[in-house]
Amino acid sequence: xxxxxxxxxxxxxxxxxxxxxxxxxxxxxxxxxxxxxxxxxxxxxxxxxxxxxxxxxxxxxxxxxxxxxxxxxxxxxxxxxxxxxxxxxxxxxxxxxxxxxxxxxxxxxxxxxxxxxxxxxxxxxxxxxxxxxxxxxxxxxxxxxxxxxxxxxxxxxxxxxxxxxxxxxxxxxxxxxxxxxxxxxxxxxxxxxxxxxxxxxxxxxxxxxxxxxxxxxxxxxxxxxxxxxxxxxxxxxxxxxxxxxxxxxxxxxxxxxxxxxx
Ligand SMILES: Nc1ncnc2c1ncn2[C@@H]1O[C@H](COP(=O)(O)OP(=O)(O)OP(=O)(O)O)[C@@H](O)[C@H]1O
Ligand SMILES: [Mg+2]
Numbered sequence: 001x002x003x004x005x006x007x008x009x010x011x012x013x014x015x016x017x018x019x020x021x022x023x024x025x026x027x028x029x030x031x032x033x034x035x036x037x038x039x040x041x042x043x044x045x046x047x048x049x050x051x052x053x054x055x056x057x058x059x060x061x062x063x064x065x066x067x068x069x070x071x072x073x074x075x076x077x078x079x080x081x082x083x084x085x086x087x088x089x090x091x092x093x094x095x096x097x098x099x100x101x102x103x104x105x106x107x108x109x110x111x112x113x114x115x116x117x118x119x120x121x122x123x124x125x126x127x128x129x130x131x132x133x134x135x136x137x138x139x140x141x142x143x144x145x146x147x148x149x150x151x152x153x154x155x156x157x158x159x160x161x162x163x164x165x166x167x168x169x170x171x172x173x174x175x176x177x178x179x180x181x182x183x184x185x186x187x188x189x190x191x192x193x194x195x196x197x198x199x200x201x202x203x204x205x206x207x208x209x210x211x212x213x214x215x216x217x218x219x220x221x222x223x224x225x226x227x228x229x230x231x232x233x234x235x236x237x238x239x240x241x242x243x244x245x246x247x248x249x250x251x252x253x254x255x256x257x258x259x260x261x262x
Contacts, residue, residue, distance in 0.1 A: 001028040001157065001189050002049065007058035009044055018044040020212040021058070026205075028063075031183045031190040033200035033220075036209035037234050042193045043084070045209075046159050051076050077106070080155035084162035084193075086142035089149075095121065095137070096130040099149045106153075120152035121145075123178050125171075139166035147175060151182075158182070159191040164199070176202065197224075198238040201254065208233050224252045 002025070009019040019041045026032050034042050047053045049060065051072045060067040062075050080102075083089055092098030099120055103113045121127040124144040129137065134145060143166050150158055160179075164172045180202055182188050192203060200206050206223045208216040208230070216222075216229035223229075224241050237245075244253040253261065 001030075001063060002026040003059075003061040004045070004049075005059040005061070007045070007048065007056055007060065009048060009053065009056040011044075017212050019048070019056070022209075022212070022214060024207060024214060024217070026189060026191065028189055029183075029186045030205055031179070031192065031203040033203040033206040034191065034193045034209060035195065035197065035200060035206065035223075035233070035235060037195070039211075040209040040233070041212040042209055043161055044212075046081060046161055046191060046193065050079060050081055050159070078156040079159065080150035080153045080157070081159040081161065082143070082146045082150045082163035084165055086139065086146045086163075086166070089146050090134040090142070092134065094130065095126060095132050095134055095145050098134055098145060099152050102149060102153050116152045116154070117148075120148040123151060124148045125174065140168060140171060143167055144171065144175075147178075151178070155188065157189045157191065159193075161193045162195070164194070172199070195235070197230075197235055197241075201238075208235070221252050225250070 004022050004024045007019050007022040008017055010017050022045060036042055044053065048056050065071060067075060090098050091101050096117055099117045100113050103116060108116070118127060121130060124147050126141065126144045126148060129141065134142060137145065143163055147163055164175050167175060176199060179190055179192065183190060194200065200220055200223070203220060206217065206220050207214055208223065210233045215232060216226045224237065230237060240255045240258050241252060244251060244258045
């Protein structure tokens, strides 16, 4: 679905390369998690994909088509992104308007627009706030609305850049459940950026970034076993993984499996 080939990027003011020869393939329908500490290049990578940053070196292909100035806008319509800071992503006067905005822009008929807006707000438990002003919501509520706006678009590629950072633990679980549901439907490719290794468990593929490079990638199991990369990127293993490794000489077990064995 998406292929990065030797993607390299430097900010004008930056001393180092924010991205240093990143090559990565993302398959259609996969849930791909990108992890790494602050400043490792995660947001830069998705901003380039969204066309927010330009003048990169390397090649990006979307379904085999090389992304260029002519097709970027068209291809971007199939992507939706939710950023880590929800404050600067609101355009509507009410929560409902905000979620409907993208649909209206895409010429979605009114009835369907209402239906999709309601369903998306329902999914993030924010339907009762439909008439509220986005600026008066809490950080976590804003993130929920931003996620609803992205969901309503039914994008081919949904990108969440630490979009759950301000949401309480139960709310995060709910967002992960929504993603799991979307993932099962198989139509949407998910790119999920997080610092939290407990949040990657359901992904098909995970990537650890450090200083603009990919230092490890593979299945979640492979990532959990790559102690060197985890230490290098200062990532903390989930408690149940640490426990299963201690109990079973380093073997990895899912939470459910560990509970069963215990
Ligand atoms: N607007 C900018 N101007 C200059 N340098 C920048 C800018 N934005 C990011 N950088 C630099 O680029 C590098 C990668 O930043 P990026 O935001 O992609 O990291 P990240 O992995 O998303 O981090 P975080 O987990 O904190 O969100 C960092 O060294 C950062 O200082
Ligand atoms: Mg970031």
